[in-house]
Amino acid sequence: MTGKTDVSKAWKAFTKGVRVADVKVEDGIISVKDLVVQDPKAAAVLMEYPEARWAEVTRRALKIGLGYLKGGAQD
Numbered sequence: 595m596t597g598k599t600d601v602s603k604a605w606k607a608f609t610k611g612v613r614v615a616d617v618k619v620e621d622g623i624i625s626v627k628d629l630v631v632q633d634p635k636a637a638a639v640l641m642e643y644p645e646a647r648w649a650e651v652t653r654r655a656l657k658i659g660l661g662y663l664k665g666g667a668q669d
């Protein structure tokens with residue numbers, strides 16, 4: 595694939611039938627709406643914590659994961 599249109603078509607085909615989260619970054623704040631993660635192992639880890647802490651644990655996991663990926667955007 596060479597053009598922007600080709601990449602856009604490929605992305606639409608890849609995500610067909612899959613809900614993609616709405617992610618926005620503004621003033622250093624990441625907002626994620628409608629994020630769905632289908633991963634039984636990750637769900638099991640989250641379920642070890644009280645439900646009242648799920649948002650906090652998920653936020654920390656996202657920060658750790660993005661920190662781990664830092665500098666890998668060119669790969």
